[in-house]
Amino acid sequence: MNAAVFRPDDDRIADAVALLDDLGAVPVPDPMLAVDPTGAIPRGDGAVVVVTSKTGVELAADSGWTPGGGRLAAIGPATADACREAGWTVDVVPEEYTSAGLVAALDGDIDGARVEVARSDHGSAVLTDGLAEAGAYVHETVLYALTRPAGAGDSTEIAAAGDLDAALFTSSLTVEHWLAAARER
Structure with missing residues (x-):
């Protein structure tokens, strides 16, 4: 085959x-x-930092960035494993490994909070819109383009x-x- x-x-x-x-x-x-890094670095002042891929974690870690004192949310187990390999503590992994699942896992905890989302240029608006609807101030950093x-x-x-x-x-x-x-x- x-x-x-x-x-x-x-x-x-x-x-x-x-x-x-x-x-x-x-x-x-x-x-x-193809993964084309943008050179962007996530902000470090988020109460919650959301990462959505192993690639994003690797690019952020390679730049020397760390999640700082905020809670770290990873979209799924592979992303969480990459975070741990970078030496970061993962606080949230949703039961459903999707943007909607991540919003549901954070809903009720982020009203009025600054949330940093670090991801590719093809990230779903479901995540950023959902976080904003849950009351978060959302900042998105595009770490890489997928071409x-x-x-x-x-x-x-x-x-x-x-x-x-x-x-x-x-x-x-x-x-x-x-x-x-x-x-x-």
């Missing part, structure tokens, strides 16, 4: 390829996301030829990028 995988061209695609190999599939690596790498889309040609058995999408943005690559080719 040929299976296309669209992770960024780093350890994430290498891990996905290794897993597909272990499962007996033929990996078709076709990175549909489509030049040359991405080899798997679209394999699919068009009828030789692709599976496509493993990890986000709506990878779907959008794959479809754009298919249209261009």
Whole structure:
């Protein structure tokens, strides 16, 4: 079975390829996301700091930034693990690993509080709008942009030829990028 995988061209695609190999599939690596750091650094005065990805944590930590004295909220366990690896204490991980789940986990605790949200340029308004509706003063720092790498889309040609058995999408943005690559080719 040929299976296309669209992770960024780093350890994430290498891990996905290794897993597909272990499962007996033929990996078709076709990175549909590139991480382009903005160089921005989150503010340090938040009563609550929200991080939404392992990548964001790594970029913030590499810049020397720390969450300071505020409570730290991570959108899910992988992000929380990255926080802990950076030496940060995680105070909140929602039961539902989504923007809405994070808002629900913080609702009732943030009225009048400054909340710093550190994430990608493709973050959902559900998070920032929901925090604001819960009474928080929200500041967002865009740590990185998610772009489509030049040359991405080899798997679209394999699919068009009828030789692709599976496509493993990890986000709506990878779907959008794959479809754009298919249209261009």
